[in-house]
Amino acid sequence: MSRGIQNEPALINKVLPVDVLGEVFMHSIACSHSSTELCMQMSSPDLFSAHARYEPLVSKISSIHHHQCHSTPEPFFLGQVCAHWRNLVLDMPQLWSHIAIIECPKERQLELLRVWLARSRQHPISILLSWHWCGTEYMKGLHQPLRSLADLLASHASRWKAVEFTCQKGDALASFCEVVGLGSLTQLESFTVNDKSSDRANNNMNDLARLFFRLPSLRKLKWAQPDFYRPKAEVHPPWSQLRSLDLSQCPETATDRLFSALLQCRLLEDLHIGHTSLMEEQNDIIPITLPALQILRVTSLAQSFVLYDKLVVRRLRVVLLKNVMKYQDPGRIWNALDLMLVRSQCRLERFSFMDYTAEQNQEQLILQLSSPSFSSLVELTLATIIPVDTVVAALMHTEDSHYILPSLRTLELRGCSFVDGAISKVASSRFRRPRGSRLGRMKVRTTFNRHFHLQDVFTFGQLTREGMEVHLSHNFQPYLEF
Numbered sequence: 001m002s003r004g005i006q007n008e009p010a011l012i013n014k015v016l017p018v019d020v021l022g023e024v025f026m027h028s029i030a031c032s033h034s035s036t037e038l039c040m041q042m043s044s045p046d047l048f049s050a051h052a053r054y055e056p057l058v059s060k061i062s063s064i065h066h067h068q069c070h071s072t073p074e075p076f077f078l079g080q081v082c083a084h085w086r087n088l089v090l091d092m093p094q095l096w097s098h099i100a101i102i103e104c105p106k107e108r109q110l111e112l113l114r115v116w117l118a119r120s121r122q123h124p125i126s127i128l129l130s131w132h133w134c135g136t137e138y139m140k141g142l143h144q145p146l147r148s149l150a151d152l153l154a155s156h157a158s159r160w161k162a163v164e165f166t167c168q169k170g171d172a173l174a175s176f177c178e179v180v181g182l183g184s185l186t187q188l189e190s191f192t193v194n195d196k197s198s199d200r201a202n203n204n205m206n207d208l209a210r211l212f213f214r215l216p217s218l219r220k221l222k223w224a225q226p227d228f229y230r231p232k233a234e235v236h237p238p239w240s241q242l243r244s245l246d247l248s249q250c251p252e253t254a255t256d257r258l259f260s261a262l263l264q265c266r267l268l269e270d271l272h273i274g275h276t277s278l279m280e281e282q283n284d285i286i287p288i289t290l291p292a293l294q295i296l297r298v299t300s301l302a303q304s305f306v307l308y309d310k311l312v313v314r315r316l317r318v319v320l321l322k323n324v325m326k327y328q329d330p331g332r333i334w335n336a337l338d339l340m341l342v343r344s345q346c347r348l349e350r351f352s353f354m355d356y357t358a359e360q361n362q363e364q365l366i367l368q369l370s371s372p373s374f375s376s377l378v379e380l381t382l383a384t385i386i387p388v389d390t391v392v393a394a395l396m397h398t399e400d401s402h403y404i405l406p407s408l409r410t411l412e413l414r415g416c417s418f419v420d421g422a423i424s425k426v427a428s429s430r431f432r433r434p435r436g437s438r439l440g441r442m443k444v445r446t447t448f449n450r451h452f453h454l455q456d457v458f459t460f461g462q463l464t465r466e467g468m469e470v471h472l473s474h475n476f477q478p479y480l481e482f
Contacts, residue, residue, distance in 0.1 A: 013084050021085075022092055029063060029072050029095065061105060061112045064098040064128045075119075093123040097161075100128040104145045110152065117156055124161035124187055127153065131167055150175040157181065162190035162220075165208075177207040182214065190220035194249070213237050222272075224249030239264035243292075248274035248299050255279040259310065262288050274299030274322075278306040287312050298324055305336035316346040322354040334368045341373035348376060354383035354414070362390040369394070370404045377405050378437075383414035392418045397429035406436060412443040420453035424460055431468050443471040 016024070063074055075095040079086040089095055096119040105113060117125070157180050165173060191212045212218065213236060221242055239245075239261050245268055247258070255278045265271075269292050280303060289312040296313065297320045298304050304324050324333060341348060351374065353365070365382075368374065369391075382388065394404055395411070408430065413423065423444060430439035442460070446452065452472060460470045 013082070018088060022088060025078055025089065025092065025095060028078070029075065029098075060100075060102040061109050061116065062100045062102070064100045064126060090119060093119060093121040096120040097123045097125045099125060101130070101149070103131045105149060106145060110145075110148060113149075113152060117152070120159075122159065125156065125159050126162035126190075127160065128164045129166065130164075146175045147179075150179045154179040154181075154184070157184040158186055160185055160188045162192075163188065163212075164190075164192035164194070164222075166194040173208055177211055180211060182211060185212070185215055185217075187217060188212070188215050189217055190244075191215075191218060192220075192222040192224075192246075194222075194224045209237070216241070218242070220244040222246035237261070240266060242268055244268070244270040246272040248272045248297070250276060255281065255306065259288060262290065265290060267292050269293060270295040270297075272297040272299070273307065274301050277302035278304070280306050286310070289313075291315065294318060296320070298322070300324070300326075302328065304328075305333050308333075308336035308340040311340050311344070313340070313344045314346055316341075316344060317348065318350040318352075319348060320350075320352040320354075322352075323356065325355050330364050334364055338368060338371050338373055341371075346373075348374060350379040350381075351377055352381040352383075354381070356383070356385045356415070362388060365391055366394045366404070374405060376407055378407055379410040379412075380405065380408060381412040381414070382416060384416060387418065388413070388416045389419050389422065392422045392426055395426045395430070397426075397433050408439060409437055410441040410443075411439060412445075414445045416446075421455035421459075424456040424458075424463075427463060427468070427470075428459055431463055431466070439468070441469040443473075445473045 013021070063072075075089055078095075079089040096116050099113070099116050099120075101113065154176070165176075167173060193208065215238070218238055219242060221237065221244070223237075223246075242265055245265060258273070258278075262268075262271075263286075268290050271290070271293060274297075278301065288310045292315060293313045294315050295318040296311075296316060298307070299322045301307070301324055304321075319337075369377075369380075382391070395408075397403060411427070411430075427439060427442045432438075442463075444452075451474065457472075460468075460472065464470050
């Protein structure tokens with residue numbers, strides 16, 4: 001498409017059919033970044049500043065996409081380009097079906113929320129509610145606005161598809177428990193609670209769990225609340241029907257309760273565990289078989305080998321590890337992970353290792369990547385502060401049929417340090433190999449004072465002209481566009 005057509009909405013309207021332009025709108029409001037770290041997120045309030053206790057927070061109604069990545073446009077902006085775009089935007093309820101409510105809205109924002117809900121028509125809606133606690137005086141003025149907000153959203157409860165609560169004060173959730181009927185959430189599939197309240201004496205979490213855990217349509221659950229595993233007779237999560245489970249923010253997780261829950265998750269496809277410590281049980285050898293699990297995420301999990309020792313995951317395709325080596329024995333963790341993969345007989349396709357501690361070394365990492373369990377790996381991401389010269393050298397393609405990761409097609413390095421010119425040599429050797437899978441995508445992100453060597457830039461430029469996809473960035477900003 002010529003530059004003139006790109007800059008003229010009237011010409012675009014003549015060239016693109018309405019349905020195609022609508023798809024363009026849908027893609028435009030969705031974030032295209034490969035990592036959330038690259039998103040231009042809206043600034044969060046500083047709860048610990050000297051003025052936070054006295055200054056009211058700014059409330060805002062926006063799309064969830066725009067809140068999570070500020071570079072995506074609001075539906076309102078699209079409708080201001082021309083009359084044709086405005087009519088199309090108003091005729092697409094799916095554009096208005098992702099609503100972020102930041103801080104408790106005043107009456108003016110409630111009117112705007114009514115507009116969003118009206119324009120979404122009968123389309124299922126996703127709701128993000130985020131508010132913070134800013135002192136007793138501020139909370140005293142929130143009761144009535146919160147109740148008005150709860151009443152307004154409750155009137156559309158039958159259309160809720162995904163709900164996320166992020167709150168600094170547990171009392172704020174009570175308003176929703178009071179007005180939402182137990183049988184009204186007939187379409188809800190995803191439920192997230194990020195409870196940052198230090199007050200655990202209230203029963204709001206119990207009320208919230210009773211409201212959302214009895215839903216036959218619930219498939220995705222994220223519960224970030226410290227005492228999630230404490231005995232509650234009235235709380236019974238629907239483990240057997242879940243497809244996605246995120247317990248990465250439950251620091252008081254009891255190992256036996258966690259494993260008991262996982263034994264019931266036969267349909268689970270995505271599991272995230274972290275920020276807790278598992279206890280090794282000498283007499284417990286019952287394996288945990290998750291026949292549908294495809295994605296395993298582990299974050300800051302002490303003694304993670306206890307989990308690997310029990311899992312049998314035959315359909316596992318993706319393993320993402322982040323900060324799992326600190327103050328632990330890396331050799332035992334790598335060995336337990338490899339035994340899990342061998343025992344499961346799965347074909348791993350993507351592996352991400354992010355660890356910014358010095359508790360591991362290159363030889364152990366190379367040994368793991370050289371394992372037959374990683375021979376089917378297609379995508380590899382490494383993010384570590386240790387030098388990776390030996391790892392980079394091991395990834396070099398040679399005529400030896402036993403070189404590691406023969407199926408690798410995407411390689412990403414974040415914050416790693418290596419010898420100048422080495423990484424481009426690896427990319428060149430794997431991209432220009434005469435037969436077999438070739439490296440087709442390379443992403444390198446340096447940080448601090450580390451810059452790209454001239455030889456790397458020159459070689460990557462040549463590889464791009466030959467058809468390779470290359471992304472170089474420095475300190476989260478694009479370094480060179482090919």
